[in-house]
Structure formats: C-alpha cells, structure tokens
Amino acid sequence: xxxxxxxxxxxxxxxxxxxxxxxxxxxxxxxxxxxxxxxxxxxxxxxxxxxxxxxxxxxxxxxxxxxxxxxxxxxxxxxxxxxxxxxxxxxxxxxxxxxxxxxxxxxxxxxxxxxxxxxxxxxxxxxxxxxxxxxxxxxxxxxxxxxxxxxxxxxxxxxxxxxxxxxxxxxxxxxxxxxxxxxxxxxxxxxxxxxxxxxxxxxxxxxxxxxxxxxxxxxxxxxxxxxxxxxxxxxxxxxxxxxxxxxxxxxxxxxxxxxxxxxxxxxxxxxxxxxxxxxxxxxxxxxxxxxxx
Numbered sequence: 569x570x571x572x573x574x575x576x577x578x579x580x581x582x583x584x585x586x587x588x589x590x591x592x593x594x595x596x597x598x599x600x601x602x603x604x605x606x607x608x609x610x611x612x613x614x615x616x617x618x619x620x621x622x623x624x625x626x627x628x629x630x631x632x633x634x635x636x637x638x639x640x641x642x643x644x645x646x647x648x649x650x651x652x653x654x655x656x657x658x659x660x661x662x663x664x665x666x667x668x669x670x671x672x673x674x675x676x677x678x679x680x681x682x683x684x685x686x687x688x689x690x691x692x693x694x695x696x697x698x699x700x701x702x703x704x705x706x707x708x709x710x711x712x713x714x715x716x717x718x719x720x721x722x723x724x725x726x727x728x729x730x731x732x733x734x735x736x737x738x739x740x741x742x743x744x745x746x747x748x749x750x751x752x753x754x755x756x757x758x759x760x761x762x763x764x765x766x767x768x769x770x771x772x773x774x775x776x777x778x779x780x781x782x783x784x785x786x787x788x789x790x791x792x793x794x795x796x797x798x799x800x801x802x803x804x805x806x807x808x809x810x811x812x813x814x815x816x817x818x819x820x821x822x823x824x825x826x827x828x829x830x831x832x833x834x835x836x837x838x839x840x841x842x843x844x845x846x847x848x849x850x851x852x853x854x855x856x857x858x859x860x861x
Contacts, residue, residue: 579643579738582836586654586728587844588661594779596722601785602776602795603717606802607729608662609776612670613768614655616677618648620684621699621743624692628746637745644742647735654728667782673775680771690751694760695767697747702765704740704823705809707733709802711826714854723846723859730832731845737829740820754816761813831856 594608595601622645629641663670684692710717710733718726747757777786785791812818835856836845848859 579640579647579742580735580833580836581643581646581650582731582735583650584654584731584844585842586657586724588658588724590661590664592658592661592722592724594662594666595783596725597718598720600794601783602780602791603798605776605779605783606772606795606798607725608779609772609774610768611655612659612662612673612775613677613771615652615659616674616681616771617699617768618652618655620681620692621696622648623685624689624696625743625746627689628693628750631750632746634749637742637749640739640742641746644739647739651732651735655732658725658728662779667779669778669782670775673771673778676774677771680767690753690756691760693743693747693750694756695764696760697743697757698759698761699764699768700736700740700743701761701813701818701820702806702810703733703736704813704820705806707736707829708809708823708826709805711828713805714828715852718847718849718854719852721849723849726849726854727845727847730847734829734832737825738833740823744820758814761810765810828856 595604596607597604625641625644629638632638632641659670659674663674684695687695710729714730718730744757747760751757780786780791780795809823813820832845835858839845839858843858845858847854848857
C-alpha cells in the first residue's frame with residue numbers, strides 16, 4: 569500500500585449497518601441546529617458523490633499497472649460503497665420525515681453528476697483526487713474538535729460521521745496515487761481540488777438552507793449568525809490543509825494520521841461480528857471505545 573510508516577497499514581472494509589431510528593431528531597446535536605443541518609447537507613450529497621468517485625476509479629483501474637495500487641483501489645471502492653449506503657439510509661429518514669423537498673436537491677445532484685460523468689477520465693480522476701484530498705482537512709477538524717462538535721449528540725449520527733472520517737484516513741492516498749500514476753499533471757489536480765470542494769459544498773448548502781427554512785430558522789438573525797460562525801470555523805480549520813494540499817510537492821502520506829483514528833481502528837477490531845461501533849458521546853473526550861449497540 570502507498571504511504572509511510574506513520575500511516576495505518578491497511579484499508580479495512582467494514583460492512584457496518586448503522587441503525588437509525590425512524591424517529592431520529594434531524595437536529596441530532598441538541599442546541600446546534602445549524603451545525604446539525606450542515607452535516608445533514610453533506611450527508612445528502614454522499615449517495616451521489618461517492619458512486620461517481622467509484623465509477624471513476626473503476627474505469628481508471630483498467631489502465632493501472634501497479635498491483636499494490638490496484639489492491640488499494642479495490643479497498644477504496646469497497647469502503648466508499650459502504651459509506652454511501654449508510655448515508656442513504658439516514659437521508660431517507662430525513663426525507664420521509666420533516667424534509668420531503670430534499671428530494672428536489674437530490675434530483676439536481678443526480679443530474680449534475682450524470683453531466684460530470686461525460687467529462688474526460690483525466691478530469692474525473694482529478695476531481696476524485698481533489699475531493700479525497702479535501703477530506704483530510706475535514707477529518708483533522710472533526711476529530712480534533714470532536715469534544716465540542718459531537719459531545720452529547722446523537723450517538724448514531726456522530727458515530728456514522730466519525731467512522732466515515734476514519735476510513736477517509738485509511739484510503740487517503742489512493743485517489744491521489746491513482747491520478748499521479750496515470751497522469752501526474754499538477755494543474756488539473758489543483759483545479760480538481762478547488763472544483764470538487766466548491767461543487768460538493770454548493771449542493772450541501774442548498775440542502776441545509778432548505779432544512780433551516782423548514783425549521784423557521786433561515787430568517788432568524790441569531791440562527792444566521794450561528795450558522796456563519798460555524799462556516800467561518802470550518803474554513804479556518806480546513807482552509808490551511810487545503811492550501812498545503814495545493815502545493816506542487818504535496819502528498820497525502822505526509823499528513824500524519826490522528827492518534828484517535830488509530831485507536832478507533834483498534835477498538836473496532838475487538839468488536840463482535842455485526843456489532844455497531846457506537847461512540848459514547850456522553851463522555852467529554854468521546855474516547856475511541858464503543859457503547860452497547
């Protein structure tokens with residue numbers, strides 16, 4: 569596998585069937601509806617984004633010649649497949665509950681990713697590498713600030729998001745290495761990072777605005793101020809990582825994996841078959857061990 573000795577040694581495929589109650593509160597973080605809906609908006613994009621990424625790397629795989637890289641691509645595909653299926657399960661509950669008009673945003677995303685599928689393979693590989701690179705900044709932020717962002721939040725949603733971030737860390741080199749292996753041009757990769765980040769954020773924003781409108785918060789100036797502060801916080805935490813990843817000599821393996829990610833993987837290895845890794849969000853530290861599912 570690509571990487572260095574500071575990185576996790578393998579891509580582990582975990583078929584985790586997260587169990588979301590039909591009555592789950594979409595404001596899954598008490599007192600933080602804006603943050604809850606920002607995450608919900610990101611979740612809504614996953615069943616359209618991740619199949620696009622999977623299709624792209626499957627096509628690119630036909631041209632790859634490195635056996636180790638090809639094995640990593642198969643791991644990437646399997647992990648991403650489980651991600652979007654769990655997000656879809658959660659998103660369906662959001663649509664069946666208070667936010668049926670989220671289906672309109674989904675239709676827009678479906679059409680737009682279908683349009684992007686007609687782009688060249690190099691363009692799509694650059695998009696894929698760019699998005700996967702961007703997730704490293706998000707992972708560092710969500711895990712580093714997990715005490716504040718997820719404390720006392722719904723454990724099923726919190727565990728879904730943080731599991732997703734763990735596995736983004738495990739396969740963080742794959743899309744980048746595949747692009748470099750086939751193409752290696754700097755400028756398309758840099759454009760892919762910028763475009764993919766903007767593209768996914770655009771649709772996530774459309775979704776969370778609809779949810780805030782439905783909740784009667786979009787025109788509440790106090791809510792709008794909380795939203796803008798959270799957006800600014802996201803950019804302040806993710807922005808520096810994005811800038812570093814735009815440098816010509818960047819490689820994801822240079823980013824050290826958070827210790828918590830490694831502890832999470834070790835805790836998961838001790839679970840019984842079919843157990844769901846629910847984090848204890850009542851603990852201020854949100855340690856990497858799991859509550860009863």
